[in-house]
Amino acid sequence: MDAPPDIHSLLAVLDRDEWFSSCASDLKLALVRDARLLRxxxxxxxxxxxxxxxxxxxxxxxxxVRFSSALHDGSPSLLVYLEPCHWFGDISLIDGSPYIRDAIADVDSQILCIPMQSFTQWLDQNPKHWRDIARLSTNKLRVAYQVIGEPGALHHRLARRLWLMAHGFGSRMQNPSLQLSVSQEHLAQMMGSTRQSINAALARLEGLGLLVQGYRSIELCNLENLVNHANRLGGE
Structure with missing residues (x-):
């Protein structure tokens, strides 16, 4: 574990996340006060x-960071792909149970780690802020409900998933990113599909002018058109 980060510069970075930026200043300071950076x-x-x-x-x-698990046949299943400045680990904070799924750095990464003991003690002394932790988890639950049972053909569902990724799975709704760093293999695992099918779906979306493919990257051209395509389920 590395040395404590510079608090003021860190706060400026973390405020890019909509949940963190909406929190009261005393909660923000409690989160970063004892934090360490893990490389x-x-x-x-x-x-x-x-x-x-x-x-x-x-x-x-x-x-x-990618969250993954192994299916019954041993093949990998990618649940979600998290980029800066996405928070995670809240389930174990709330229920005290062990972590679920594997959290793996997809590229060389820096992860801010909030100590369990000091932060939960602070929350117990300031119980009104448990509501903010609940907001963090509820935001993720809303996204999960959108993903479960997504309607439409693969290219519709992929368009919706790319739109969610652009918005940080709900963490940057007001400041989405048009540049996504993700491979076709990861998209296939995330969508429960094959790389060949994902390649065809991406080619279809690219042909519609909705995105431009690069090496392990996707540039989204117009988020409104992308989500409109995702919701246009009347035909293939």
Missing amino acids: CLAGEAVYRDGESARHALFCVVEGA
């Missing part, structure tokens, strides 16, 4: 499924 190389685990929760929350400061 992970690509492929390193932030934590593994079933590990006891030693940290209350995590936030991607640089790089990206």
